[in-house]
Amino acid sequence: MGVKLIQQIEIKPQMSDKDKLHPLTPLKEYYLEDQSTNFMIKNNMFVTIEEYRDDEKKVVGPLSSTDTQILTTSFMMAHELNENNINYDAETVFKIDLEKFCKLWKIEITEEDKSTGLIYHNIKNSIKRLQSRSFIYLDLESNQPVQSSYFAYIEYGNNYISFGFPKPFIQYLKRMDRFTWYYLENIIKLLSENKQYALSSYAVTLYENLQKEKNFAPIVDGKKVIFFSVPKLRKLFGLVDVYQRNTEFKRNILDKIIVLIDKHTNLKITIEGIKEGKEITKYKFICEFPAHDLDFAKAVSKKKADRLLLSAPQRKKFSKLLAENVGFCAVYRKENEVQKDFIARIEKQLMENLKAIEYWPYLKAVGCKSRNIEKLANPRIYGPAAEHDDEDIKF
Structure with missing residues (x-):
């Protein structure tokens, strides 16, 4: 095995x-x-x-x-x-x-x-x-x-x-x-069905596996056609010995989770049983994916544009260092502000990319190195056409 x-x-x-x-x-x-x-x-x-x-x-x-x-x-x-x-x-x-x-x-x-x-x-x-x-x-x-x-x-x-x-x-x-990509909001919506305790989990499993196959599936009448065998579906759902009759499996599991996917996502699914002899051995999923689910380049481009310039561990580290920098404190520290509150405020502000750019001279002074922020903070040097570099901040 x-x-x-x-x-x-x-x-x-x-x-x-x-x-x-x-x-x-x-x-x-x-x-x-x-x-x-x-x-x-x-x-x-x-x-x-x-x-x-x-x-x-x-x-x-x-x-x-x-x-x-x-x-x-x-x-x-x-x-x-x-x-x-x-x-x-x-x-x-x-x-x-x-x-x-x-x-x-x-x-x-x-x-x-x-x-x-x-x-x-x-x-x-x-x-x-x-x-x-x-x-x-x-x-x-x-x-x-x-x-x-x-x-x-x-x-x-x-x-x-x-x-x-x-x-x-x-x-x-x-x-x-070899990877699968999708928008997380759809999974969050599917799992918000508290009354559908197990079904929502099955729905996520099916949704992810359909997303996995979307770029390789043949197109028929403008829709993606994906096949899964019955044994594969049973293993994926952890239902190997449950609902042994295919009619029960389809009625109690497949039909219900397709309703959930239809309710909470923009993926539209029609299902057909495929027989070998008298038994259904696999199911055909006829899928109508929304355009944005098929455009990986656009999704990555948007993600890069939305990405924070400083990650959580970096914000935590550099907020403490900035709070100890004399020059930074002279400009940004509030009167009578205690150190703990000052650090917390800086860490929160560093979630704003504009603040990270504003604080860049001080960030450099405490050891932060980032070509991304450097380019954004000094457009005259690097020019407006400079591409957004994927290199991240160095410790």
């Missing part, structure tokens, strides 16, 4: 030197910040990872909406670090603040929820489910089969979800030669 699964992974077997080397020291900790991206890029292995389960004989249920929210948040955090060229590894501790987690997923915690501990109960159950899953996949470094869960460890305490990625996962998180 393991060999068969490994052969299905569409990757190059060896890592390049670029994959192995990174100039920056890996972060020790990374905290979830307020959402700074509306755009997700995800390695294809993670989109279909439920197919590589090695625990099918165990009693492990399908993913819940909370499970999927935690997973998506973890992948989003890795994606943001990739986007900002910030290095991380298996030793990096990722931390999700519960308040920011709820804000991201638009979860309202009522007084009753607090008294009953519902959200905490859901998170702890999710952590158990996520860690009970086991996968066999290819280690890109050794080119050998490897087994792991989603996380090397994951725990909840003091209003934080803390986790680390398994070392082999890191290789896939940073490798983007």
